[in-house]
Amino acid sequence: MSEGVEWAIHCCTLLAVLPEGETLPAARLAEFHAVPPAYLAKHLQALARAGIVESVSGPRGGYRLGRPAAAVTLLDVVDAVEGGEAPFRCTEIRQRGPASLPRREYRGRCGIARAMDRAEQAWRQALAEQTLDDILGDLARDVPPAAALKTVAWFQEVRR
Amino acid sequence: MSEGVEWAIHCCTLLAVLPEGETLPAARLAEFHAVPPAYLAKHLQALARAGIVESVSGPRGGYRLGRPAAAVTLLDVVDAVEGGEAPFRCTEIRQRGPASLPRREYRGRCGIARAMDRAEQAWRQALAEQTLDDILGDLARDVPPAAALKTVAWFQEVRR
DNA sequence: GTCCCTATACTCGGATAGCAAGTGTCCGAGTATAGGCGG
């Protein structure tokens, strides 16, 4: 899985705690997480295309959450960054080789593919059950208070 | 996910229906599935290292299942081929950047990583609940009888 | 003092290189077999 997924989720959580109406440029998001600015921008564009974040051009522009944090699931973010393609793709090798039959003889989906699909659905459901809001709840409990204060101070600094 | 996972599972199912004591060389497995022989061999080696299949050298050698089909789960096969590394790996970017604290201040695991871990565990459990034996049951129900006959005939042919 | 206009600079967005991992291939080490030879 792409490393950008981790970056994207962290960025979304930071955008979620932004004051209403405020935005944060990609460069600031990259600075806060200490990641390459230009490359992070690429993933933020993917989030924007998916509607998870909104982009504002020009001075005092940047990114902000496109909808309430409770309406953004981890699955949304993962699919946006990864492209939404299934990790396991059945190439129907059962229809090839010396013991194969004409295509029309194969009715249902390959049993192996079905098993892999079930596992993937379990994964997707677990991700779909976690919203950004849930993550924020966890963070409020786990993040050291000192780190939260430094974050607020940093935001005041860069948003002068 | 690597394409080799699909190949490996199909090969395991074919090895599972092999008569007791018989083996099938990598070249025959590749021929049956119409995949590159040398590359399939690479994945079969991974399965052998994991103990899922046993290798027999020399003439009339090849591969056979290393333990009963009921004792091999899809998770075993996936981990053997993919290396068993977690698809999502937390790089602890929360500990970096301008609002970070000394390392010792961060107690538990990152909340985002925990959420991703939960989803991965759901995926792994779904795979662990499916054994090769279950897959064989599905196949016995879904595979066209004509294909099964051709498979047996092909095996008689190559094992002369 | 207020409004408008323009120049500015800051933002995103897509097009462009570099690299690592997956993909594909090959040849050498080891071994069970099959045939030949001797008893």
Added chain:
DNA sequence: CCGCCTATACTCGGACACTTGCTATCCGAGTATAGGGAC
């Protein structure tokens, strides 16, 4: 006829190229701002 030995050829296993996609970067298009000028 039986047993042993040797040469054979077939197998796996790891070491070697190539390609795709992820990683990383840059520059151009668009826009809200801020300052200056006119009224």
